[in-house]
Amino acid sequence: MRNAFIHELMALATQDPSIALIVGDLGYSVIEPFADTFPERFVNAGVAEQNMMGLAAGMASEGYHVFVYSIANFPTFRCAEQIRNDVAYHKLPVTVVSVGGGLAYGGLGYSHHAVQDYALMRTLPNMLIAAPGDPMEVRACMRYLAANPQPSYLRLGKAGEPELHPTVPVVEPGKWLPVHVRPGATRTLLSTGATAERATHWCDEPAFADCSLHSMPLWGMASKPLQAAQLDAWQQVITVEDHLEDAGFGAWLLESLDRVPALRSRLVRKALDARVCGMVGSQATLNRLGGLDL
Amino acid sequence: MTVNSDQLARQIRVLALQMVHRARASHIASALSIADILAVLYGGAMRFSPTEPHAADRDRFILSKGHACVAVYAALAARGVIPLEALDSYGQDLSPLMNHISHKVTGVEFSTGSLGHGLPFGVGKALAAKRRHEDWRTFVQLSDGEMDEGSNWEALMFAAHHKLDNLVAIIDYNKLQSMTTIARTLALEPLADKLRAFGWAVREADGHDHQALSALLCSTPWEPGKPSIVIAHTTKGKGVSFMENKVEWHYRSPNDEQLRLALAELEHDNA
Structure with missing residues (x-):
């Protein structure tokens, strides 16, 4: 899913100059193609998630669709209030991206187990959860979000998930x-x-x-x-x-x-x-x- | 259009007092503390047009100490961005003029209320302007108490690293926070040294001296490549003698007699 994410983000960013990527000092060997191709639309915010999410909201308020990428609970619980107040309340086009959803980082311990993230996100009005089931659904969700920029949460697994769909399906909120x-x-x-x-x-x-x-x-x-x-x-x-x-x-x-x-x-x-x-x-x-x- | 910032500051204070009195709301002392800073910003230091409050090249103003919102609502009304009568609804049921600053009010960029949110958001705006080579500036009004928040120090570090010299922060340094003094709560000093060490251009000023504030706020960046921060030494409750430097006026709302006395003091100062 990680690779589908970055490939799709590259494709979307090529078409849409508003798409930007902020990472919380994570994404080594994943996000480099974006940083190299679109340096003006890439930021490594460092290990500072509250500022990362606040500045994503600030950029989004100036017309960017910002994807904020980090691991497990770091871009969610660590900066939950910034997501609630700055992003969701203001209805700003920020897509919070968490890699390692669920127990994907099982060996890394409770800090890295993202097993309460739906609970947090689904109580926020205006927040759309994107939880794809395979790499094709990752692409489908991202295409939907790029066409409909809004406060959103993209929950990725890790890497190597099999493709369950032969092609990129069309997805809509709430539709099975x-x-x-x-x-x-x-x-x-x-x-x-x-x-x-x-x-x-x-x-x-x-x-x-x-x-x-x-x-x-x-x-x-x-x-x-x-x-x-x-x-x-x-x-x-x-x-x-x-x-x-x-x-x-x-x-x-x-x-x-x-x-x-x-x-x-x-x-x-x-x-x-x-x-x-x-x-x-x-x-x-x-x-x-x-x-x-x- | 030339605006007399002394008159604007007085009008901000009068309108703010009337709003909190009518709504029986808190935080009047916090609003009075920044009335002069706002008068200088909205009186000419910011690129700002009352008839085009959303102009693409406007300077952006973020009130991070959202509880002092009446001062901003008053400034927007005094400058004609919103009608003066709109202030009557402040704090009333379903009014867009909430008791913490609200982006649902024309001319307000960003809602706050929880502290430590304004500077990171302003950093994002400033970064957007830099990346797009646009020449507007972002001003963020901080309180001294909210410098306790770690998010502000994250943002300070980020802004300096990215050389955001189109960003201007102003600390309302009235030395009081919610319960007692700054010094007794969580010492900020040596504040200027800390900010310099974080890579900002730092200036200190009397936060009620319009000439000094205007000179600083009109001339950023003071050091190219560095974000600018004014440590504005202020008096909480400034302009109303019985509210000045009193922690309780963070919470209390003036009764009829106190409002009359306060307005009389402001009228006397104007004479």
Whole structure:
């Protein structure tokens, strides 16, 4: 996803002179092509995330669409108030980019585990979450954001994720994106973020032989009203996310059904249990221990 | 258009007092503290047109100490950017004139209220101007108490590193913060030395001396390649004797009699 991000950003920046990139002294061996090609639109803000996000908002207020790139919780929790007040409240076109969403940096410890980021972002009015499931969805999300600049949060995995779509799909906020559709299926997995790959493996298991798979790469507070009608097409929907269950994606979908309580029983949520907080290990191990298994 | 900054400052004080009295709001002393600085900025030091408050080549002003907003609302009304009657809605239900500075008011660039946000935002504006080779300046009004915030020191370091000499910060150094004095809370001194060490061009001035402020604010950058910062020595509550240097006027709102006395003092000074 990292590589898809920088390649797409280069392509978009070639077309759109407003696109700028700020990094928080991270992105070694990833962001150099952008810095070399567009030095006037690149900034390394240093290890100073509050200033980084504030200055991104300032640049955005002068017509830039600023992508702010860092790792895990550094561009989110460390500067949460700058995102809330400076970016989201002012409706400025800043895309916060976090690489290493979920437990991608599993071995690096709790500081690097981004498992509460949806919770933070989804409580901000005006904030669009972009949590692509594969490199193609990364490109799709970025094209959407470039065409619709707004306060946004792009959550990337790491590198090496397989492509789940043959081409770059068209994505829209709140719309479920088919990944694997089985004729006659009455239930579906609905993944956001990098767990889409994990969900494809579940689809191969006998227990999910009657199950389709969708991805939800773009969502946020504003897209809640679109959910009930989509969910109503299925007898069961199983949300999948590498985020804590509390205030995550599944919880968001559940809240969206408040006005149609009859649908709530069709929803099953698979998310990380809080017991995984503080554990270290590979992403696969921690996802399993956190409850993201069959 | 030539503006008499003394008259503008007095008008800012009168309007600010009337606003906080009407709304029973706080922070009047913080507003009075920067009335002269704003009068100099909006009176001519900034490139600013009341009829075109969003002109692309305007100088930008950011109030980082957002609680002193009545002084800015007053300046905008006094200069005709917003109607004087609009001030009547300050602090009322659903008014755009919130009790911390609001970008929903014409002429206001940025909402603040949480401290330590204005300078990083201004740094972004200044960097944008530099990168696009535009010649407008960005002014950021800081408080002394908010220099406790680490984000300001991040921004100070960044601005110097990137040679943002189109950025001007002004510290309202009235020596008081929310609970007591700066010195008793978290000492800032030696402030000028710290700022110089961070790579800024530093000047100190009487923050109520219009001539001195104007000379400084009209002539930046003082040192090409360096951002400029004025340490403005001010008196919190300036202009109303019983509010000056009193911590409680960070919170209190004048009653009818106190408003009358305050306005009488300002009238007397004007005579």
